Amino acid sequence: MSAPLVLAIETSCDETAVAILRGSGELLASEIASQVSIHQPFGGVVPEVASRNHLTQIRPLIERVLDQALVKIHNLSAFAATCGPGLATSLMIGMSAAKGLAVALQKPFLAINHIEGHLLSPFFGKEKIEPCVALVVSGGHTLLVEIESFGNYRLLGQTRDDAAGEAFDKVAKLLQLPYPGGPQIDRLARAGGDPRAFDFPRSMIGSGDFNFSFSGLKTAVRYMLPKILGDSENSSNGCLNDVCASFQEAVVDVLVRKTIAAAKMRGQRLVTVSGGVSCNTRLREKFKAACEENRLDLLIAEPKLCTDNAAMIAFVAAQKFSREEFSPLASEIDPNLRLAAVS
Ligand code: KG4
Ligand code: ZN
Secondary structure, three states: OOOEEEEEEEOOEEEEEEEEEOOEEEEEEEEEEOOHHHHHHHHOOHHHHHHHHHHHHHHHHHHHHHHHOEEEEHHEEEEEEHHHHHHOHHHHHHHHHHHHHHHOOOOEEEEEHHHHHHHHHOOOOOOOOEEEEEEEEEEOOOOEEEEOOOOOOEEEEEOOOOOOHHHHHHHHHHHHOOOHHHHHHHEEEEOOOOOOOOOOOOOOOOOOOOOOOOOOHHHHHHHHHHHHHHHHHHOOOOHHHHHHHHHHHHHHHHHHHHHHHHHHHHHOOOOEOOOHHHHHHHHHHHHHHHHHHHEEEEEOOOHHHOOOHHHHHHHHHHHHHHOOOOOOOOOOEEEOOOOEEEE
């Protein structure tokens, strides 16, 4: 039997994304229609605007990936979509499209958890999902998970307040940088920012558990604002770059320290990192150094698989397809969906 062809749709937030995957690792097409420039004037995602744009983008995007993959729609084996977590009005568009195609073509439908998409993205294209300690750091989520195998997850810890990406975006907004803030902070930090210039708090670094807290860090930056923004001479001299580098260092220090401690505590030799924030240059550097020092193997999702995309959704869908774990057509979206994990 030839390898299955899965078409997956991701519309959990502001990116409309569609991908076609053959088997579990041959990506035939993966397209993203980004809405960043549409939401930028509002300083964040406007749900109604996102939903309307998904609706206009989804059909041309599906047609484009079919053309690129040189696949006829009736030859697809299954249709998958992100069912949650995310914005209800955005999730609905992708789920309705995938269900509609599954019904029309009488093929299986697969509802996929967005967090599981990120969680397994470092294994994209690999033969096996290996046991590991996995850090997921995105705009909506920060969690540490122990993976035993596909579908067997243990939640080790998570954020008590803001997600790491949310902290990047909120701090960037305070600093009057455009949305989304993560890449802006990364860029300014790289432009000569001194990570030791400001001693921002490393909240919960010594808490002895694997939970995180980033809202205090945001408040610490807010207290520095008059100095940062008020003194134009300072900003042109790189004060802003120093704040970005110091803030980023504080976030990355906590993420690295807790992830390494979790791997040691659970006796895992492999660490994985995924989600939008794993694009961050300093995070990638510091994880590499820390894993080398502690003789741990490291897998970080490829940069194009870090931020929201449909390839990671197709990858999880392919795993489910091979196990015949299909979803009923009556499956609903769940904006607050959690990862199915034991704790
Ligand atoms: O995974 P993602 O696309 O969406 C969610 O599922 O939330 O992550 C988006 C988040 C945003 O908060 C964005 O600012 C952050 O990832 N991000 C970064 C970088 N690139 C994206 N944060 C820090 N440094 C980056 N280079
Ligand atoms: Zn995401």
